[in-house]
Amino acid sequence: MYEAYLAFGSNLGDRKKIILTAIDKLLQKGLILHKISSLYETIPYGYTEQPIFLNCVGSFLFGKTSYDLLEITQGIENELGRKRTIKWGPRNIDIDILLFAEQVINKDDLTIPHYDIQNRLFFLIPLTEINPDIEDPRNGLKYREYLKRLMDSDVDSIKLFTDKETLLFELKKLSEHYI
Numbered sequence: 001m002y003e004a005y006l007a008f009g010s011n012l013g014d015r016k017k018i019i020l021t022a023i024d025k026l027l028q029k030g031l032i033l034h035k036i037s038s039l040y041e042t043i044p045y046g047y048t049e050q051p052i053f054l055n056c057v058g059s060f061l062f063g064k065t066s067y068d069l070l071e072i073t074q075g076i077e078n079e080l081g082r083k084r085t086i087k088w089g090p091r092n093i094d095i096d097i098l099l100f101a102e103q104v105i106n107k108d109d110l111t112i113p114h115y116d117i118q119n120r121l122f123f124l125i126p127l128t129e130i131n132p133d134i135e136d137p138r139n140g141l142k143y144r145e146y147l148k149r150l151m152d153s154d155v156d157s158i159k160l161f162t163d164k165e166t167l168l169f170e171l172k173k174l175s176e177h178y179i
């Protein structure tokens, strides 16, 4: 089994329910939820004229390859009716693979670690919440060090929305697949 860290984002519709449904669909596909972060509310990044996002990160155990995982996450994005016309624009669900075991992949269709982890508080804060010691497999730097560098800049862009205990409780209510 490999450990994969996935980031979820939604800024259209019933954002929390959509993220929980996406997690439930991953569990249906046989992934095992290891840890989940709290849910954060985040001011949009890139294209800023759009609704506020909810974001969280989960770590999952998965027995197949990173490409198999990408196929699953893209299938779920399509099933949940992701509509997106503008780069960095509104979307009802976005699932990014942040890390996959210790792998480093630099392909057009798959970059792992995700190319922008170090620049996004909404990746770094939930990622280091679930694993404070997690390292960048390219250079051994801890992601909490990347986070420290960003903290001065933009901390007002992100705040707690639902703590992780409540989020897990809500996931259990919604998902038959959560053990």
Ligand code: AMP
Pocket: 094, 095, 096, 097, 098, 108, 109, 110, 111, 112, 113, 114, 115
């Ligand atoms: P986005 O619209 O930002 O979700 O990007 C989707 C595209 O990014 C897809 O075509 C993926 O093939 C590609 N991609 C590259 N690296 C990753 C990654 N680590 N996680 C998810 N999608 C990725």
